[in-house]
Amino acid sequence: MGVLDLFIAALMPVLKVLLITAVGSFLAIDRLDILGVDARKHLNNVVFFVFNPALVGSNLAKYISLNSMGILWFMPFNILFTFIIGSVLGWLLIRSTRAPHDLRGLVLGCCSAGNLGNMPLIIIPAVCKERGGPFGDVDVCYTHGLAYASLSMAIGALYMWSYVYNIMRIYSSKDCEVPKLDAFAKVAKSLRETPENLSKCFTGPLLPLQDHSPNEDNMDHFELDCKMSEQKAEGSFLEKIKQGLQVFTKINFSRLFAPSTSGAYSLLLCVCREAAIPTVTLVVGANLLKGLKGSEVQRSVIIGIIVVRYIVLPIFGVVIVKSAVHLGLVQSDPLYQFVLMLQFALPPAMNIGTMTQLFGAGESECSVILLWTYAVASISLTLWSTLFMWLVA
Numbered sequence: 001m002g003v004l005d006l007f008i009a010a011l012m013p014v015l016k017v018l019l020i021t022a023v024g025s026f027l028a029i030d031r032l033d034i035l036g037v038d039a040r041k042h043l044n045n046v047v048f049f050v051f052n053p054a055l056v057g058s059n060l061a062k063y064i065s066l067n068s069m070g071i072l073w074f075m076p077f078n079i080l081f082t083f084i085i086g087s088v089l090g091w092l093l094i095r096s097t098r099a100p101h102d103l104r105g106l107v108l109g110c111c112s113a114g115n116l117g118n119m120p121l122i123i124i125p126a127v128c129k130e131r132g133g134p135f136g137d138v139d140v141c142y143t144h145g146l147a148y149a150s151l152s153m154a155i156g157a158l159y160m161w162s163y164v165y166n167i168m169r170i171y172s173s174k175d176c177e178v179p180k181l182d183a184f185a186k187v188a189k190s191l192r193e194t195p196e197n198l199s200k201c202f203t204g205p206l207l208p209l210q211d212h213s214p215n216e217d218n219m220d221h222f223e224l225d226c227k228m229s230e231q232k233a234e235g236s237f238l239e240k241i242k243q244g245l246q247v248f249t250k251i252n253f254s255r256l257f258a259p260s261t262s263g264a265y266s267l268l269l270c271v272c273r274e275a276a277i278p279t280v281t282l283v284v285g286a287n288l289l290k291g292l293k294g295s296e297v298q299r300s301v302i303i304g305i306i307v308v309r310y311i312v313l314p315i316f317g318v319v320i321v322k323s324a325v326h327l328g329l330v331q332s333d334p335l336y337q338f339v340l341m342l343q344f345a346l347p348p349a350m351n352i353g354t355m356t357q358l359f360g361a362g363e364s365e366c367s368v369i370l371l372w373t374y375a376v377a378s379i380s381l382t383l384w385s386t387l388f389m390w391l392v393a
Contacts, residue, residue, distance in 0.1 A: 013126030024285025086112035106170030116156030317344025
């Protein structure tokens, strides 16, 4: 294939992604509010707990085996390299731009964690379906490509929530430490004062507090001598476990896995699997809309993240993958090599925005960074995908 054909094969999937992303952003505007804050929250939960597991599980079940794992063993290390190199480059970016302390975790997360799940699941199948693609038979390419993308998503999620999550938690803990303690104290107090807990307390007289006079007509000046019985609490917990086991043993599993119900489960799995990719793309577009409101994040930080993710990391990716092929660590499967290189050229992970919401720090800055990085990704992914396909074809 010529360079122009490779460019068109790389451009069409990106255009499709941009089109669906624009629809998601349009549905999230205030006038329509179809994908408003609450809708995005619920749809994110459906995607996270239903669609993505169905897609990943079904794709991995089709291809992943002991023999295939002997071929794909390099992918976890390849993804680990993206996190390590991105973290080092992010640290250098922080030192050079003097980013504020509360944004350092965000910068490190954006530089180290790419969108290893949603973007490969969208781009790779679209590349395989293009006419005259460089990866051979369409069906074989589609099946293997989805398996590679699903494995990338599973490994990326493991690194994301074990490494990036703790980095962002450490850098945001100083800002959120006091509110979290206050909130915890309020929740603990409310739990102690529930009627259910009060009913389990030992009955006793109301005792006056030391700092107040018992003659004052104020119930707040008295405290209840309430102590939970550890033995009763432990007994009730064991009783609940016993009841749960009794209910579990009464389930008729032969009916659950009858031919009719098995067919229904398979149909539900296929529906959920097919709905994952378009739903994820719509949610990405809706989430990026928040970045249009802007924030006070430094331009040098945004430019630095773009340079790290779209210039420096892809160069490292080409060197690492080509070196692994030369040393015999990676087999000469063009599609597999393409996926490994693509993992170095992806935009920041959307889950970083979820983490900023969890810690309550850098939400607006994260929205702006994601908006600009994903806007530039439309050009960067097209160019790098063209180069990657030319290198492996």
